[in-house]
Amino acid sequence: MKKYVKKLCVKNVEFLREDYILLRLSDPHDTLPEMLPGQFVQIAVEGSPATFLRRPISINFVDKEKNEFDLLIHAVGDGTRALTRLQEGNTLSCIYPLGNGFRIPPIDEGKKKFLLVGGGVGTAPMLLYGQCLKAAGHEPTFLLGGRSRRDILELERFENIGRTFVTTEDAGMGEKGFVTHHSIWQTETFDSVATCGPKPMMMAVGRMARARQTECFVSLENLMACGVGACLCCVEKTVKGNVCVCTEGPVFNINDLTWE
């Protein structure tokens, strides 16, 4: 897929929480390129003297009709905090779409059931993945985890796409515990599992899927500099050796990783 470096226009900045924004971007001059779920954007950060590199942010939602797309940004450091100060009408230098993306099987291979498991800002690519799976005729089910109710973001948008289940560690919403404790693992079977979030969560989901002999794909978010496979900083150990998360990932079949 061709990559672009473009100045995109900020259409809207919505605070979902004091440290989470939903950033809506548009290309004022061209039709947006095709973007796959799991792919990401490298954003240039301005107004943060301590920030030198771009920030990789995964694509959360695409609205082709309006020629807009959303990024969910968690302000965790100087760079992402500076992004929360963006305002409607600002322009933003973006390199995109980057990475491989999740696979969407052709529907003529049969309608499939997908369990999409997200935690924290890792829920971002799950929304787009669900959106694309549903559009292709498949059945996505979401499982979102957080410490408490306030960690569960964009719930309505998930519910608009598919059945959505929640776990919270304090039992403030959905079932109590981690995503791997949810009863859906016992009551239903899925053809495919996908997950994005904190590494311990992804590893636990991977073990659950493996125990059920269900294929499992994870989206990694290793630290990276370039995003295009040049700097070799974002590598993950795989059965093929060290590979770049930015080009050979961020989506990996769990069987290709060397996780225990």
Next chain:
Amino acid sequence: MAQLAINIGNLSLRNPVMTASGTFGYGLEFTDFIDLNRLGAYIVKGTTLLPRQGNDYPRMAETASGMLNCVGLQNKGVDYFCKEIYPQLKDFKSHAIVNVSGSTPEDYAECAARVAELEKIPAIELNISCPNVHDGGMAFGVSCAGAASVVKAVRAAYPKTLIVKLSPNVTDISEIARAVEAEGADSVSLINTLMGMSVDIERRKSNLSIGTGGLSGPCVKPIALRMVHQVAKAVKIPVIGLGGIMNAEDAIEFIMCGATAIQVGTANFIDPAVTMKIIDGMNDWCDQHGVKNIYEIIGVI
């Protein structure tokens, strides 16, 4: 239109803008963003005789105006380059130059000899300055005797243009430059990265898997300029300057300090199209300042 063409040894470049090894992949990673044919030359990533896995993750730490890396020469080896990559590069109009690294003078020389067989690769850049590998790399580049031993071995095996990339992690870089010039290097490029550290104070650990890394980006530019200036006065062979070049004005600074050509490195990570802007910007600067030929300003300081 100013005349930007320059020569490095027997090698003619359409303009002085090259890309730095390890920041530009094999060049192919950037063809969505730029026209490779417009570059003076592009230097492909550090290549060794045998494949290397590099260091463990994490390999990168951001700093206020730059970054540290400890990639450690991950590459698939020279045979992979010759079979899989070279056929994809050989038809571009600008020169592909291979950055060659190794652990002993013998394997540097053998790697160079393999690359010498590739008709459309007119030059190599010898990496005797990688701070991120234990065996070889910078170990050779920090002493005159070590640097000379590698250059001597490679010179005997490699008949085309030989550029030697120097480490700034030394007391007197001009001594090393003179030592490699004496062994027949056609050019020197400098600087490689400066060794540095970055600490995660919560975990009380280094942010880099091997503890240290090489610092690059605009924060190293003043040091790089000083060293280019020093070396350009010390040797007769052409100097290639690099270290934190982000725009055409930075590039002109290096030229004025004595660099015949320049390399753009870390800036490629921030803006993958930056090299095109630098070429255009250098041309504009020359036009605006009545400089008809870039040689008029090389080493004016």
